[in-house]
Amino acid sequence: xxxxxxxxxxxxxxxxxxxxxxxxxxxxxxxxxxxxxxxxxxxxxxxxxxxxxxxxxxxxxxxxxxxxxxxxxxxxxxxxxxxxxxxxxxxxxxxxxxxxxxx
Numbered sequence: 001x002x003x004x005x006x007x008x009x010x011x012x013x014x015x016x017x018x019x020x021x022x023x024x025x026x027x028x029x030x031x032x033x034x035x036x037x038x039x040x041x042x043x044x045x046x047x048x049x050x051x052x053x054x055x056x057x058x059x060x061x062x063x064x065x066x067x068x069x070x071x072x073x074x075x076x077x078x079x080x081x082x083x084x085x086x087x088x089x090x091x092x093x094x095x096x097x098x099x100x101x102x103x
Contacts, residue, residue, distance in 0.1 A: 012097045016090030018046025029081045040064050050087065057087040 013028045015021050023046050024034050040062040041049050050059045059082050067075060 010096055010098050012095050014093050014095055015046055015085060016088050016092050018048070018050075018087055018092060020092040021046045023049050029085060034078070046092075047087070059083075 013021055013026055015028050021028050023044050024039075024042055026046075027033055028046065049061060050057050052058075059079070061078075
């Protein structure tokens with residue numbers, strides 16, 4: 001008998017242009033929602049928190065307040081995670097993680 005896989009564990013999101021993906025609440029970086037309260041863009045979509053500069057996507061995070069010293073490492077970790085993601089002109093898509101075709 002195959003193990004039971006819950007829907008939320010099996011579904012993933014591949015970000016294209018980020019316009020259909022919530023920056024904080026969808027699972028699009030490291031299979032976990034980012035959920036944060038420091039940024040002004042809490043309810044923004046991924047594609048709304050950056051801009052294209054020539055052929056490179058540049059993140060434009062805006063904080064609601066000045067960060068505390070101890071938050072610098074968290075900010076740097078977030079930026080490393082964000083910079084590992086590839087934003088494109090394609091539409092965001094959902095996929096099934098447990099099938100090689102994503103179906």
